Amino acid sequence: MDLKAEDRSDRRLSTARYSRDSSVWTEGDFEVITSDRVRYLVPSYHLFGSSKLFRDAQNFESPPSWPVKYSVTLPDPEFETAAVFDLFLDLITNVPLSGLLMHIRTLSFPDWLCVCGLFKLLHKWEVARPFHKLLRHNIDTELRDPDMALEYFAIGAIADDADICRAVLQHHAANLASFNPAYFPYYMWKACPPTYLGALVRVWADAGGNENYCHKVVSRFNLHLTDFAFSEAQLALRASNSGRGFAGNG
Secondary structure, three states: OOOOHHHOOOHHHHHHOOOEEEEEEEOOOEEEEOOOOEEEEEOHHHHHHHOHHHHOHHHHEOOOOOOOOEEEEOOOOOOOOHHHHHHHHHHHHOOOHHHHHHOHHHOOHHHHHHHHHHHHHHHHOOOHHHHHHHHHHHHHOOOOOHHHHHHHHHHHHHOOOHHHHHHHHHHOOOOHHHHOHHHOOHHHHHHOOHHHHHHHHHHHHHHOOOHHHHHHHHHHHHHHHHHHHHHHHHHHHHHHHHHHHHHHHO
8 A cells, every 4th residue: 555645635734734732742843743633743763663665764754844754644534533543542552452452341432443443544554463462372372261151252353363263253152142143232233244144044054953063154254254245246246337327337
């Protein structure tokens, strides 16, 4: 992904670029303005060290007259918000990933949406691979807690990391009660990607309370996940073709 200067806000409208400053991040040579117009001043080494995108610093150099060396305005209103960026900065500076995971179970739904946004932001900024390694390591140490099985499955799904989901199912295959769709919390239906959610629901339906099904759980999950992903790709292709056909008739 290439974030170039023309993708940023018009620098001539500097007074309109943000509505308030971050209460925490007030000193640094890299200015980041979120999509909801909150300005952060972050030491550039934090961003350079965490994101491949930001290492191409020439794309973010400010005019010589500006008080900061680098500046970027984040455009996406879904996940490049102040709430999500706060999570990102916590993650790359002073809050261990285990600290974030520790509170997953008690998160409110709006906070779950922030976690979803964090994963999307990590993918966009190409931080996903090292983060996923750390995520898997932390989850591996906690997988045996049946009370956290659904939460960790949801984290893997939101991160689009099927290996995490498989590991969760493998550890809890003998006790699928944790994955009963009748007791899914609201965040599962709202935040979990449909391909993963559909595959999990089908695994539950396949099992049908059969205790001897446990050795098939992961293989059936793989099968259903592939089916749902293929169906989703087919629908996207049809929608794309339909859109082109409609435009051509116009």
